[in-house]
Amino acid sequence: xxxxxxxxxxxxxxxxxxxxxxxxxxxxxxxxxxxxxxxxxxxxxxxxxxxxxxxxxxxxxxxxxxxxxxxxxxxxxxxxxxxxxxxxxxxxxxxxxxxxxxxxxxxxxxxxxxxxxxxxxxxxxxxxxxxxxxxxxxxxxxxxxxxxxxxxxxxxxxxxxxxxxxxxxxxxxxxxxxxxxxxxxxxxxxxxxxxxxxxxxxxxxxxxxxxxxxxxxxxxxxxxxxxxxxxxxxxxxxxxxxxxxxxxxxxxxxxxxxxxxxxxxxxxxxxxxxxxxxxxxxxxxxxxxxxxxxxxxxxxxxxxxxxxxxxxxxxxxxxxxxxxxxxxxxxxxxxxxxxxxxxxxxxxxxxxx
Amino acid sequence: xxxxxxxxxxxxxxxxxxxxxxxxxxxxxxxxxxxxxxxxxxxxxxxxxxxxxxxxxxxxxxxxxxxxxxxxxxxxxxxxxxxxxxxxxxxxxxxxxxxxxxxxxxxxxxxxxxxxxxxxxxxxxxxxxxxxxxxxxxxxxxxxxxxxxxxxxxxxxxxxxxxxxxxxxxxxxxxxxxxxxxxxxxxxxxxxxxxxxxxxxxxxxxxxxxxxxxxxxxxxxxxxxxxxxxxxxxxxxxxxxxxxxxxxxxxxxxxxxxxxxxxxxxxxxxxxxxxxxxxxxxxxxxxxxxxxxxxxxxxxxxxxxxxxxxxxxxxxxxxxxxxxxxxxxxxxxxxxxxxxxxxxxxxxxxxxxxxxxxxxxxxxxxxxxxxxxxxxxx
Numbered sequence: 001x002x003x004x005x006x007x008x009x010x011x012x013x014x015x016x017x018x019x020x021x022x023x024x025x026x027x028x029x030x031x032x033x034x035x036x037x038x039x040x041x042x043x044x045x046x047x048x049x050x051x052x053x054x055x056x057x058x059x060x061x062x063x064x065x066x067x068x069x070x071x072x073x074x075x076x077x078x079x080x081x082x083x084x085x086x087x088x089x090x091x092x093x094x095x096x097x098x099x100x101x102x103x104x105x106x107x108x109x110x111x112x113x114x115x116x117x118x119x120x121x122x123x124x125x126x127x128x129x130x131x132x133x134x135x136x137x138x139x140x141x142x143x144x145x146x147x148x149x150x151x152x153x154x155x156x157x158x159x160x161x162x163x164x165x166x167x168x169x170x171x172x173x174x175x176x177x178x179x180x181x182x183x184x185x186x187x188x189x190x191x192x193x194x195x196x197x198x199x200x201x202x203x204x205x206x207x208x209x210x211x212x213x214x215x216x217x218x219x220x221x222x223x224x225x226x227x228x229x230x231x232x233x234x235x236x237x238x239x240x241x242x243x244x245x246x247x248x249x250x251x252x253x254x255x256x257x258x259x260x261x262x263x264x265x266x267x268x269x270x271x272x273x274x275x276x277x278x279x280x281x282x283x284x285x286x287x288x289x290x291x292x293x294x295x296x297x298x299x300x301x302x303x304x305x306x307x308x309x310x311x312x313x314x315x316x317x318x319x320x321x322x323x324x325x326x327x328x329x330x331x332x333x334x335x336x337x338x339x340x341x342x343x344x345x346x347x348x349x350x351x352x353x
Numbered sequence: 354x355x356x357x358x359x360x361x362x363x364x365x366x367x368x369x370x371x372x373x374x375x376x377x378x379x380x381x382x383x384x385x386x387x388x389x390x391x392x393x394x395x396x397x398x399x400x401x402x403x404x405x406x407x408x409x410x411x412x413x414x415x416x417x418x419x420x421x422x423x424x425x426x427x428x429x430x431x432x433x434x435x436x437x438x439x440x441x442x443x444x445x446x447x448x449x450x451x452x453x454x455x456x457x458x459x460x461x462x463x464x465x466x467x468x469x470x471x472x473x474x475x476x477x478x479x480x481x482x483x484x485x486x487x488x489x490x491x492x493x494x495x496x497x498x499x500x501x502x503x504x505x506x507x508x509x510x511x512x513x514x515x516x517x518x519x520x521x522x523x524x525x526x527x528x529x530x531x532x533x534x535x536x537x538x539x540x541x542x543x544x545x546x547x548x549x550x551x552x553x554x555x556x557x558x559x560x561x562x563x564x565x566x567x568x569x570x571x572x573x574x575x576x577x578x579x580x581x582x583x584x585x586x587x588x589x590x591x592x593x594x595x596x597x598x599x600x601x602x603x604x605x606x607x608x609x610x611x612x613x614x615x616x617x618x619x620x621x622x623x624x625x626x627x628x629x630x631x632x633x634x635x636x637x638x639x640x641x642x643x644x645x646x647x648x649x650x651x652x653x654x655x656x657x658x659x660x661x662x663x664x665x666x667x668x669x670x671x672x673x674x675x676x677x678x679x680x681x682x683x684x685x686x687x688x689x690x691x692x693x694x695x696x697x698x699x700x701x702x703x704x705x706x707x708x709x710x711x712x713x714x715x716x717x718x719x720x721x722x723x724x725x726x727x728x729x730x731x
Contacts, residue, residue: 015464028465194669292481
């Protein structure tokens with residue numbers, strides 16, 4: 001088409017369209033470049049990299065002291081997991097990461113495939129980390145920590161919370177008043193409370209309310225409570241997906257002679273999942289981010305292991321480097337997930353037109 | 354929607370299912386009650402709210418009111434509640450202002466501005482809030498001591514003891530009264546005035562007047578109107594202190610919340626009909642006038658509902674204060690539980706407080722929504 005502006009031309013116009021635009025772009029660009037330079041200068045050019053060189057960190061003009069990461073990265077990534085077994089923790093964490101990456105491939109977006117994938121990934125993780133069923137040395141959950149604990153919390157919350165959320169959404173849509181009311185009350189209640197309150201209740205209050213034999217490990221109580229939190233938000237996401245489906249489809253399904261559950265499973269749910277996909281990924285991203293609060297309930301997550309890493313004498317001064325490292329790990333995971341969500345949203349939006 | 358009347362239309366299986374759910378809930382409640390009684394007797398804890406009148410005997414970091422370690426649990430919990438509300442509201446106000454600026458920059462036609470805003474959003478939105486707050490706290494407590502404090506024009510000092518700022522020389526109760534009067538004036542003015550803008554400006558004026566009057570009335574004899582901090586010996590005298598915990602909390606929550614609100618605002622501004630903006634341009638309106646009188650009022654209608662969710666999120670986010678020892682309600686409740694053992698009562702109070710605050714906020718947002726609704730539109 002004639003008169004159409006190319007992408008680059010548009011950018012150029014937005015940057016240098018008028019003298020005022022040019023000035024603004026230059027000022028902001030210089031400020032950003034200056035900040036980037038400060039970061040590169042501190043973090044790369046003047047940085048000290050190896051643990052043996054820690055003495056250099058104290059010299060004038062030394063930048064970031066990555067020696068702390070070189071010396072303590074195993075503590076940060078694996079927590080208190082036995083040193084000789086770290087390969088298990090690494091493989092287990094990779095299993096979860098691969099599971100998440102594979103879930104982004106459309107081929108897996110079918111009920112049975114995605115369920116198999118997640119069950120497999122999660123089972124690999126659990127069997128490797130716990131060990132006793134594979135004939136390896138047993139490591140109990142209180143020794144799990146660092147990044148691999150974060151990945152464990154994240155995947156078990158999503159795995160457990162997704163069916164719970166679907167169940168709550170179906171209950172809330174049910175024509176049976178008891179189911180509907182129970183679901184609405186539960187969803188609204190959990191959604192008005194801070195996540196920390198819910199987790200704290202699971203950690204501290206539930207032991208009082210349950211008989212001893214039902215309590216289980218603290219970590220499982222926290223996971224169930226976290227999954228409930230996830231489910232209550234995810235139920236609202238699914239509800240949005242249900243609302244996008246014209247009512248005629250239920251009737252069409254019925255007219256084909258399908259039963260109520262067949263209509264739901266074969267016709268409605270695949271569309272609900274599709275409509276709810278962007279919002280679901282958003283929820284998954286939020287869940288990943290929110291796992292960071294478990295440090296307060298006393299789990300040894302990435303943040304806790306980072307604080308332990310600079311907690312001993314010689315490394316105290318390098319808190320900044322440790323936090324930057326951990327922040328970067330979170331940022332990398334969260335950014336790639338949410339970027340994927342945005343890409344998917346655009347793709348689905350385009351398909352509909 | 355079907356009501357109770359339709360019970361005759363239900364199949365036997367459906368009725369059985371519902372009865373099953375009811376029985377299950379009752380069983381859960383009864384057995385929880387029984388285990389609670391058993392466990393509490395074993396721990397030697399008498400349930401009930403009489404512990405509220407006992408003295409706490411412990412101290413904590415921040416309070417708006419006069420406090421001592423001889424305070425009762427009732428008063429300590431009230432202080433924790435006020436701290437949560439205080440930090441929550443301050444953070445909501447600043448995060449909203451910053452969020453509007455960032456969202457506007459993100460929506461800007463200028464490439465530099467929109468790039469800067471999106472860099473900001475990509476950084477602050479994608480790192481967990483608790484990590485940001487803890488990080489900020491670590492940076493602030495590693496500031497130099499009072500003698501080497503960073504000074505801004507000799508009136509603001511930043512040291513590892515917190516940020517010292519000049520304050521109006523008025524007692525706390527009088528500042529509280531002035532704030533209360535301004536809020537009251539704001540409620541009345543927003544109800545009476547049709548134009549949101551005029552109501553906002555009038556409220557701002559009323560706030561300034563209320564503080565000026567209270568300041569003149571209650572200033573201690575012979576002291577200046579504004580008290581400026583200065584270094585004497587090893588510590589600062591006069592002025593006001595924003596403690597390290599409070600500063601880390603507010604700055605952390607505001608930076609994080611603003612990134613989310615910025616996205617909400619950008620979405621709202623981008624959804625405004627282009628024709629309206631072009632019409633404004635052809636009428637010769639300045640870019641600022643287009644933004645303030647056309648885009649913002651139109652965008653507000655789609656901004657307010659998600660903005661309200663962010664406000665509720667910020668209120669709930671104040672619970673991360675416990676990670677840096679800021680005495681918000683969650684911190685006070687969890688310390689009280691360790692100290693007194695009254696777990697069930699205290700958790701009940703915590704939940705009740707959050708339900709109440711979030712319900713009130715949701716009502717306020719609904720009111721704002723109705724207020725903004727265009728006549729004749731959905």
